[in-house]
Amino acid sequence: MTSETIQITTHRCHLLQSHAQPKAIVVKPLGPFEWKCLEEEFCLTEQMAGQPIGMAAFEMDTIDSFRLPDPTTLGWITAQLLPMLKGRWDNAPMILGGYSLGGLFALWASTCTDEFTAVAAGSPSLWADWWGEYAAEHPSRAKWVYMSVGNTEDHTRKKPYALMGECLRKQHALNQQQLGTARCTLEWNEGGHFANIEVRKAKAFAWCVNHCLG
Secondary structure (H helix, E strand, O other), rough: OEEHHHHHHHEEEEEEEOOOOOOOOEEEOOOOOOHHHHHHHHHHHHHHHHHHEEEEEEOOOOHHHOOOOOHHHHHHHHHHHHHHHHHHOOOOOOOEEOOOOHHHHHHHHHHHOOOOOOEEEEHHHHOOOHHHHHHHHHHOOOEEEEEEEOHHHHHHHOHHHHHHHHHHHHHHHHHHHHHHHHHEEEEEEEEOOOOOOOHHHHHHHHHHHHHHHO
């Protein structure tokens, strides 16, 4: 595996690959401290997918960076990041994903562009007040949508985590209605919101890789 960090105008981006020509590319926002487990996440994803992948993780400096809508970051992705990745990795299918607030960003961005073949959202923050109405009117433009949630998240008294299960059940039903039952899934994982995050992200990306490649 090779890892390279480059500056692309306004964002630092970490590029990981183990083969010269990956079969699929994972694009993801990288929150504070998340970079410490990035290589582990990459290796787990490639192992679970059974396919060579590339990964482009762009840094988001603070939690405020995930406030939506975010046309500035999405514009940077479509105008700056993706053209560079397509030139580097020969137009492999693009997968957008993230965890928690990053998962919400991924789902939102997939409603705004056709650039991504699949979207992966681990325990996405769908409790945001505006999301339900927005999602009903703006279906994902990706072909495949994966979501996951911990099986104890809605058994806690602590909000907003207590709302996760209900929110994801509603969103999954909406995905089935908008995209078709064969093109989306909702997976329940052991534990709460902060359990086995790297493994859960890798499972999400691997599902997307395998469905993109058919």
